[in-house]
Amino acid sequence: MKTISQLIGCGSYLPQNVVTNDDLAKKVDTSDEWIIARTGIKQRHFASDDEYTSDLALKAAQRALEHAGVDGTEIDLIVVGTTTPDRTFPATAVRLQKHLGCRTGAAFDVQAVCSGFVYALAVVDSMIQSGQAKTALVVGAETISRLLNWKDRTTCVLFGDGAGAVVVKAVEVEEQTNGQAGIISTHIHSDGNLEELLYCDGGPSTTQTAGYLTMAGKEVFRHAVTNLAAVVNEALEANNLQDSDIDWLVPHQANKRIIDSTAKKLKMPMDKVILTVEDHANTSAASIPLALDHGVREGLIKRGDLLLMEAMGGGLTWGAALVRW
Ligand code: UT7
Secondary structure (H helix, E strand, O other): OEEEEEEEEEEEEOOOEEEEHHHHHOOOOOOHHHHHHHHOOOEEEEOOOOOOHHHHHHHHHHHHHHHHOOOHHHOOEEEEEOOOOOOOOOOHHHHHHHHHOOOOOEEEEEOOHHHHHHHHHHHHHHHHHOOOOOEEEEEEEEOHHHHOOOOOHHHHOOEOOEEEEEEEEEEEEOOOOOOOOEEEEEEEEEOHHHHHHEEEOOEOOOOOEOOOEEEOHHHHHHHHHHHHHHHHHHHHHHOOOOHHHOOEEEEOOOOHHHHHHHHHHOOOOHHHEOOOHHHHOEOHHHHHHHHHHHHHHOOOOOOOOEEEEEEEEOOOEEEEEEEEO
């Protein structure tokens, strides 16, 4: 017998405050035309001042638990992918654990910026397979608006806040096959030599402030296109799968042009790609579970579909996950 990880429910949450490109153009030297043409973004949601990452995570988690039909007290592992924790410590995951009324198991954050959800899923899958957890919550949650430098128009127009969550359950099978519902494989990478391309210029050990997000956009774009193509191929080859086997690409939503490029390399028509960048902008670790939940709730993604998730972010970090929904 083998233990595999099944995704049994999903949920998401977006703060109420919607900010359009035109709203931004009132305080930043930018335009709706530029932002749409370069990124595909039309609007983003921003958390209010008293709304924290753990609040967003809680709402997404509650919806995922409800969708899965699981009570919060059954959860024995919570992993939150976030780069905008409520506090430097403790982890946002333990605050979420408290809000959910859980007292058992383990809760911790994973810091891989925009790849945070894929990293968190990889960690949870390993822990479930090795018998360390039975029912886990995997969350991507961000208030990335807190790190935006409103004097830097090349970055401040690109991001939004939000959270998404999935409930992952241990299931015993005779042997794992590609046709079974569950996580088929995860593939994560990083290259710390490329840190200067995308980083936050603050931190408890350096400036004792949260700092501002800083990005060399063109170079990050170039690495994203290359690394994402490589990691999706790696995921397919590892499982003897073809491009045509994938039902849905559920990509990190940084830039529509990057998503177009990955879809083209996979020979996937855009109607097989879950696209939320237009409405959510780049929500960092939250973007994949937000897109997944959108696809499921809209009736696009159906049980049995093969999903390919992929992301790249600061670090640089990147990764992919193949999941049979
Ligand atoms: O999630 C983590 C991973 N992040 C990403 O994947 C983001 C990757 N990078 C990108 O998405 C794109 O590089 C950007 C959207 C950030 C920028 O697009 P670009 O096509 O690479 O534009 P650019 O940086 O080359 O800028 C082109 C022009 C410049 O003007 P000049 O020098 O040509 O006169 C910029 O000053 O656009 C100007 N510009 C703007 N204009 C209006 C830059 N930002 C803005 C703006 N509004 N917000």
